[in-house]
Amino acid sequence: MNSIETKKSIIAAGREAIKELVKVAKEKIVDSEEDISADRLKNAAATKKLCIFDAFEILSKIQEEESMIAESNNKANKPAFKGFAEGRSK
Numbered sequence: 001m002n003s004i005e006t007k008k009s010i011i012a013a014g015r016e017a018i019k020e021l022v023k024v025a026k027e028k029i030v031d032s033e034e035d036i037s038a039d040r041l042k043n044a045a046a047t048k049k050l051c052i053f054d055a056f057e058i059l060s061k062i063q064e065e066e067s068m069i070a071e072s073n074n075k076a077n078k079p080a081f082k083g084f085a086e087g088r089s090k
Contacts (some may be wrong), residue, residue: 004072007065014058021055024048 029044030036 004069007069011062011065014062018055018058021051021058025051025055 025048027048029041029048
């Protein structure tokens, strides 16, 4: 497996991780009528914040890697530059 295929596999795994982080972020902090301590509420809110920030961080890295892959594909598909002298020499 070459490095581009490996990166594509990592990107796919990253997208799945983002889906899971979004699920956690969407869950309610309080799901019962019980009195919950301020510490537990604070920890739950911090966990949600961390999930959201992690998802954004993973997404930005995915976008960066995808643009690098696209750029390397564009370079591979472009014909090599031939200057005037190189084109005229035999």
